[in-house]
Amino acid sequence: MEKLLPRFLDFVRIDTQSDPNSDSTPSTDKQWVLAKKLVLELHQIGLEEVSIDENGYIMGTLPSNIDKEVPTIGFISHYDTSPDFTAENVNPQLVENYDGGPILLDEKEGIVLDPDYFEELRQYVGQTLITTDGKTLLGADDKAGVAEIITAMEYLATNKEIKHGKIRVGFTPDEEIGRGAHKFDVKKFDARWAYTIDGSELGELEFENFNAASAKVTFKGKSVHPGYAKGKMVNSILLANAFLSLLPPHEVPEKTDGRQGFFHVHDISGTIEHSEIELIIRDHDEEQFEARKTLLQDIVQKLKEKHGDVVDLEIKDQYKNMQEKIEPVFHIVEIAEDAMMKLGIKPIIKPIRGGTDGSQLSFMGLPCPNIFAGGHNFHGKYEYIPLESMQKAVLTIAKICELTAERF
Known part of the structure; x- marks a missing residue:
């Protein structure tokens, strides 16, 4: 777990903005920089079947550590960032033991992350916040999800007493421009179901979208x-x-x-x-x-x-709204909900006011609810994420794997 923060800070410093005006996949060459780094990370933590295709789609496997057959499940995040706001020279700031007051992001421009405007800040008093410097977005959408999945796989590989089946992970380009699942090989991924780790605040669990x-x-x-x-x-x-x-x-x-x-x-x-x-x-x-x-x-x-x-x-x-594909296999939502509750996290089940790779993947044959990654105010200079929410996302991923093995 100690590698989670440095891993995330390393990822967000790499510019991976996607480009809606490009016809290539990934839509920008700079996405390859992080993509190749992620492949190395997966090898380093001991995953098997690690691959990256010509379109920048990354997959890997954490093998089962139990004798019985249980469903193969997956976890998916995207590594591109939004073209809505600059992502060049991201300079993340750490606010330790947050006191509940305004956070000065850019003194020269007078840019302040103010709890009087962003009221949800007050629920993170005493925690460590990762913010922007007021000049760029942060990129927690969805490099937080990427870092959390990798750290969760590392956590499971280290803590072998946690029993789980075969786990697949996938990282995609170009989600921010609506193409994250377009070239995702569901057959190759070969999971019964999966979860995108691409939600916002702690506890979010979503299976409906626009x-x-x-x-x-x-x-x-x-x-x-x-x-x-x-x-x-x-x-x-x-x-x-x-x-x-x-x-x-x-x-x-x-x-x-x-x-x-x-x-x-x-x-x-x-x-x-x-x-x-x-x-x-x-x-x-x-x-x-x-x-x-x-x-x-x-x-x-x-x-x-x-x-x-x-x-x-x-x-x-x-x-389309993925609800029609999730409801027939609603136990996959219930497993995630139970995982959160066992960790003392209150599930926040609500419709997504947006889209997600999980929607397209669900209609491609891979039912895929969405789980919190922990960030707030995505796509702009007021973006931030509490470290503690990221840590709980890691534990939620691990607990889902454990519960799936117990119930099948």
């Missing part, structure tokens, strides 16, 4: 000298504005929570001649999800009826 789609709306205008434009100019920017005005104003991320869905406009660009809006569609309920896509189509049709053939809509499905 149904998701992306949408791109294109507007075509006509540019005419504004002094002589009456009855002739078509301003695509104003068409885009008309489209936005017809979206439900309260169904946006900043006004929804729990299982409530939303439309999220994340990019807009335009000139008189050509404008584009990009948005994502999210909903836990499949019928409401389909209704959201229909609403966009209806809005576009209304604009066409009023302005002519000046609007195009393209919708692409991204992933």
